[in-house]
Amino acid sequence: MSENAVYFEDVDIGDEITPLPMNPTHETIAAYVKACRITEKRFTDDAYARSLGMDGIIAPGNMGLAYLSRMINDWAQGAILRKLDVRFRGFVKPGVQLTCKGLIVEKHVRGSENSIECDVFIENESGDRPVAGSATVILPTRG
Amino acid sequence: MIEFDQSILGKEFVLGTFQITEDMMLSFAQAVGETSPQYVDPEAAKNTGSGGLVAPPIFYDVFRAHQMPDPKVQFGKISFNAGQHCEFYTPMRPGDTITVKARITDVYEKTGRTGKMVFIIRETTYENQKGEKVAVVEQSQVRRESGAGRE
Helix, strand or coil: CCCCECCHHHCCCCCEEEEEEECCCHHHHHHHHHHCCCCCHHHCCHHHHHHCCCCCCCCCHHHHHHHHHHHHHHHCECCEEEEEEEEECCCCCCCCCEEEEEEEEEEEEECCEEEEEEEEEEEECCCCCCEEEEEEEEECCCC | CCCCCHHHECCCEEEEEEECCHHHHHHHHHHCCCCCHHHHCCCHHHHCCCCCCCCCHHHHHHHCCCCCCCCCCCCCCEEEEEEEEEEECCCCCCCCEEEEEEEEEEEEEEEECCEEEEEEEEEEEEECCCCCEEEEEEEEEEEECCCCCCC
16 A cells, blocks of 8 residues: 555544645646547537537536546545545636545444545635535555 | 426436547546556556556546437526436456446426526446446436526
């Protein structure tokens, strides 16, 4: 296990997951769209997005999920994301500084599979959360 | 009452079978800035808990380009993803062949502060060549008349 390993025994309810900055730009959104072979123009073409009544392009919702997943893995190498349940309450737009955050709210012992429940969300500088939900994460156990 | 194709409800559609390459996995991992060896370094990944390169969980998103069953809802000019419930099982590895199946589980309407909305719930199951479940994703799509006033 690497130096970033976080064990079930080491975490408590109320502990924070190390936050991960997410600063989407036209370029990072384009890279995600390309990697996923997405063809919808509202993620890449500002003029087209405006024709739909938006201010400009938005990031695909799943890009936020991918960052939340990365936050958990960066915080605890060896952690296994079992469930991720989110609501999209606003758009993730290029040029807006965001931070992925998480908080442990429950701990569950289930035989050899010990898991934590976390509130997870993506927050902007004014405290609005365009993406918010919960995650179930299996952590390694000591010994 | 919302008008839509009722006959589609609950019916399972096989959207296709797709082979995953290492390149697809690496370009996805790179696009979200992953640095973890199990996602980005095929050699170093062998010494991690995963025993080799695996795809980050949200990698299932690469299969989205394929046609989803369409209940042909007669409402709304624009549609958004309202939420997603994902469960992850066996990780995806290079060379895996993933079969994607989807069904519409529910269609219902709701009136919010910004007016009427129609929700379409889709469940997509991803399975590998051994018949092992890789991921199940329940997506809630909302249709509405305009893109403005989302908040």
